[in-house]
Amino acid sequence: MWTRDQQAARAAKELQDGFYVNLGIGMPTLVANFIPEGVDVTLQSENGMLGMGPFPFAGEEDPDLINAGKQTITELDRTSYFSSADSFAMIRGGHIDLSILGAMEVADNGDIANWMIPGKMVKGMGGAMDLVAGVKKIIVLMEHNAKDGSAKFKTACTLPLTGKGVVDMVISELAVLARPAKGAPFKLIELAPGIDLDILKVRTEGHFEA
């Protein structure tokens, strides 16, 4: 089984040299710590920045410089700033290569639900619907099962969707499931150490090719 850091490191292996990448809030943010040596990626922040740098040193925080998680960050020599309209032109227009997001549910047809639980206070979808609709490749980084033990990779999402048929790859602490194209079935790519196919099948509801 992979730890959260190992899961993030596994996702980082999907980064390719020259990629423009948007990382979601939470576990996906950790991916930035594992960018492989020799792979140069530019991180996009959907509030209006390309070329996101690390957190500032204490005392150097700038309230005018935050990421989409509202965290203080820094700029790099490649950084550019732009409006939120230009930012989503990049996202919706297919100019961003990869987005790594969290999810509450993913279905085996690529549907994703990650913004709303009916009956609970809804905070909003933020940029998630635009990202899944527009970014070239969508990787979901999530725990394999919910707190009640139910599978999060399902035959169909039960929660309101964020996007339909948009997910390309799921990386959980147990395995990597991926498909070569939208519309294709998911296939088992890799098992985490100590996990075999039988364990994975017991803990998974959605269909995948072994």
Added chain:
Amino acid sequence: MANKLYPDAKAALDGLLFDGMTIMSGGFGLCGIPEKLIAALRDAGVKDLTVISNNAGVDGFGLGQLLETRQIAKMISSYVGENKEFERQYLAGELQLEFNPQGTLAERIRAGGAGIPGFYTKTGVGTLVAEGKEHKDFATASGTETYILETGLVADVSIVKAWKADPYGNLIFRKTSRNFNPMMATAGKVTVVEVEELVPAGTFDPDHIHTPGVFVQRLFVGRDYEKRIEQRTVRQREPA
């Protein structure tokens, strides 16, 4: 030159406010919000507002101040997670809420300001956001894809925060505090801007102006910006 300069937020809003009006308010989180104009709206007591803003501030700061005074009847936003008073009013049925995907919200404002009444987007297709909206198929590079119609947004007044302005209302924004401010400046029937610094005419390189002065009707210099930070994240220096 028409005088766009006003002494303060109260003067800059004088004669523009009425109950039931629609206001666009710039900013992402607390970054780049028009602090002084929001405070002036609170002091003016104008109510039943529809406020178009990506977020709703936090308790006691930003648009959170207008929620505390019950001046807001409806919010059009993409994410409102940082505000307990918002949650309380919403769950009590006292506050209407329309969620828009962030990029759709940004584009609706851009479109409204550009005289475009509607546009098609694939964001939200197959989700709750698409319900009741016109669907249309378009041939694209990756085959036929379904899009939904979204409408442009305009406001009675847009309140905007920029870094610097000249007396003509040309604006320059700073870092990620730009966010929704430039589009909102284009989409207000009247756009009121607060800045940290007013520079003499001719100071800006015309190639570096972010928002041309045609979009700005009123302007003032704000003092003592609080610029609250929502998530202060830092890293440790490597030991020498």
